[in-house]
Structure formats: C-alpha cells, structure tokens
Amino acid sequence: MAVATVAARFGLPCVVYMGQTDIERQSPNVFRMRLLGAEVRPVISGTATLKDAMNEALRDWVANVEDTFYIIGTVAGPHPYPAMVRDFQSIIGREVREQMMAAEGRLPDTLVACIGGGSNAMGLFYPFLDDTPVSIYGVEAAGRGLDVPNGHCASLNGGRPGVLHGNRTYLLQDDDGQILDGHSISAGLDYPGIGPEHSWLRDTGRVTYVAATDREALDAFQICTRLEGIIPALEPSHALAYVAKLAPSLPPSNLLVMNMCGRGDKDIFAVAGHLGMEI
Ligand SMILES: Cc1ncc(COP(=O)(O)O)c(C=O)c1O
Structure with a gap:
C-alpha cells in the first residue's frame, strides 16, 4: 500500500508481488493498490504467501536492476534494507x-x-x-x-x-x-x-x-x-x-x-x- 501510494504520487510504474493466499485474505488492500495504479502480480508458488512473494520480487529486481528500485516494508532482506x-x-x-x-x-x-x-x-x-x-x-x-x-x-x-x-x-x-x-x-x-x-x-x-x-x-x-x-x-x-x-x-x-x-x-x-x- 505504501509503495503503491508513493509510486502514484511520483508518477512511477509500480509492480507489487503478492501471494495468491494473501490477495484473497487482504482483498481491500489489493483493491486500494489497484486504484492507486499499481499492478498486483499474484504469486502461486509455495504457500502463495509473503515468502513466495519476496522470492518473486527479488527475482524481478536482480533481472532488472538497471531501471528498477526494490522496496520492502520490513527489516528483512539484503543489506541495507534492514538498517534502512x-x-x-x-x-x-x-x-x-x-x-x-x-x-x-x-x-x-x-x-x-x-x-x-x-x-x-x-x-x-x-x-x-x-x-x-x-x-x-x-x-x-x-x-x-x-x-x-x-x-x-x-x-x-x-x-x-x-x-x-x-x-x-x-x-x-x-x-x-x-x-x-x-x-x-x-x-x-x-x-x-x-x-x-x-x-x-x-x-x-x-x-x-x-x-x-x-x-x-x-x-x-x-x-x-x-x-x-x-x-x-x-x-x-x-x-x-x-x-x-x-x-x-x-x-x-x-x-x-x-x-x-x-x-x-x-x-x-x-x-x-x-x-x-x-x-
Ligand atoms: C498491519 C501490519 N502489522 C504488522 C505487519 C508485520 O510486519 P513487520 O513485522 O515488519 O512490522 C504487517 C505486515 O504486512 C502489517 O500489515
């Protein structure tokens, strides 16, 4: 939600990876993100939850580092994200x-x-x-x-x-x-x-x-x-x-x-x- 909001504010394209299970149990947030113009990509691997969504987001990022900024809302993942x-x-x-x-x-x-x-x-x-x-x-x-x-x-x-x-x-x-x-x-x-x-x-x-x-x-x-x-x-x-x-x-x-x-x-x-x- 925060990423979609920031992207809308600055006119940046925003892709959100989200587990299919979480899309279903957090549907109001998915609706809000789509209203803000974000593309919410369902992830169906594993248990289709946060870990699987992080896998896909990190895969996308390493393949597109030239023009993509990875954002995560939690203190996990590679440095400097936990500290930042x-x-x-x-x-x-x-x-x-x-x-x-x-x-x-x-x-x-x-x-x-x-x-x-x-x-x-x-x-x-x-x-x-x-x-x-x-x-x-x-x-x-x-x-x-x-x-x-x-x-x-x-x-x-x-x-x-x-x-x-x-x-x-x-x-x-x-x-x-x-x-x-x-x-x-x-x-x-x-x-x-x-x-x-x-x-x-x-x-x-x-x-x-x-x-x-x-x-x-x-x-x-x-x-x-x-x-x-x-x-x-x-x-x-x-x-x-x-x-x-x-x-x-x-x-x-x-x-x-x-x-x-x-x-x-x-x-x-x-x-x-x-x-x-x-x-
Ligand atoms: C409302 C809310 N609280 C807590 C969390 C857990 O994340 P964290 O442990 O990084 O605060 C989330 C994660 O999506 C959340 O949506």
Whole structure:
C-alpha cells in the first residue's frame, strides 16, 4: 500500500508481488493498490504467501536492476534494507519517547509489538535499546501452536540460523536447511524468517520474544473492538493478546506501550470467515 501510494504520487510504474493466499485474505488492500495504479502480480508458488512473494520480487529486481528500485516494508532482506527500514521506522519509538516524556515525565516501563519481518517492532524498540530498565517484548505468530509442525511462524521460538532472502537470521527450516511453510492467520506475520537485528537482540537477551496463537489473536481482535472501539489489524492483535496476558502481572504504575501498527479494515472479510459471520 505504501509503495503503491508513493509510486502514484511520483508518477512511477509500480509492480507489487503478492501471494495468491494473501490477495484473497487482504482483498481491500489489493483493491486500494489497484486504484492507486499499481499492478498486483499474484504469486502461486509455495504457500502463495509473503515468502513466495519476496522470492518473486527479488527475482524481478536482480533481472532488472538497471531501471528498477526494490522496496520492502520490513527489516528483512539484503543489506541495507534492514538498517534502512529500521532507521525510517524509528520515528515510532522517537515519538513514543517524546510523547511519554510530555505526558508522564518519564520513559515507559514496557514495550510490546508484533513481529512479522519485524519492522514495526524495530521502529518502536530501537530508540529504547540502550535504556536497559525498559522491558521489551516481541510477539511472534504461534499460529495453530508452537508444537504443530508447519503450524506457526515463530522463527525465534522454533527456528535456527540460516540464510534466506540475502540475510542470515533465525529461520523455520528442516534438517536439510529447506525452508518450512509455516502458518499464521495474519498475512503480515506469515513469514518463516525475521529481520536479522531481531535475531541479534534475541541472542543478546535484550528483547524477550514470545508468541500468540491464531485463536488468541482472534479473541484479542474482538475484545479490543468491543472495549476500545478500535478495530485492530490481525497482526497487532497478536501483540494485544500478549498484553492481556502480561498486564495483570504488572503493577498499576507500569507504563506499557503497545504498537497498534495497523487497522483492521483490511482483515474484516477474513475475520468474518473465521468467526462464521456473514458480511
Ligand atoms: C498491519 C501490519 N502489522 C504488522 C505487519 C508485520 O510486519 P513487520 O513485522 O515488519 O512490522 C504487517 C505486515 O504486512 C502489517 O500489515
């Protein structure tokens, strides 16, 4: 969506590779991209999700480097994309810092964000990494359960280091290093890898990586909508699910910031299907 918007603004042709599965479960976004003039190319290889779309986009790019600029919205892929996307997205953490200081006169105690490739999380976390009293949690997709083979996308909770899409990071892979399919109810978290800087933050212990299941995310989606009047995207619904678990264990004075990184209008058709509701 962001790439299609920028391309429309500057009059550039825009090709978006998107897995067929994601085209179906994110149909409002596909419609918006087409309205903006982008060509959305369906990818049907593999599980027809994000990993497969990235394969095709990178293939196109390496074949057309003379006149094509590759854009990815997450902190994964070859250098300098992880660093570049992190630096742009860090506006989130910088604003949180500023606004929290203005509102409360001190830094937050706890940060929580969902992790697909890890950009919204990195954007929130990065400006706080040196503030060690701030506890930081990244929430991966536990899908149908962390113990279900090919049933989740929690690369830090169930993967091991390897190389994919030009970066060395934790990946869901079999004994031969073949990438596993993985699964998440949310298109944005349905990726068997993670940005390499998160792998480092896991290994150093600075950030704690947990996971929420499809079911927990769907419940959190409904609770947030009913109680807050905010329809969240399915991706941050995973972070919301973890907040619901974590918050009761924290003192009332704890200042917790969760990154509500997307709204749920793109997901309402998919959610209706999962809840057995008519639209
Ligand atoms: C609303 C939303 N949140 C989160 C994500 C996950 O990406 P990242 O981990 O890079 O923030 C996506 C990915 O498409 C998304 O659409």
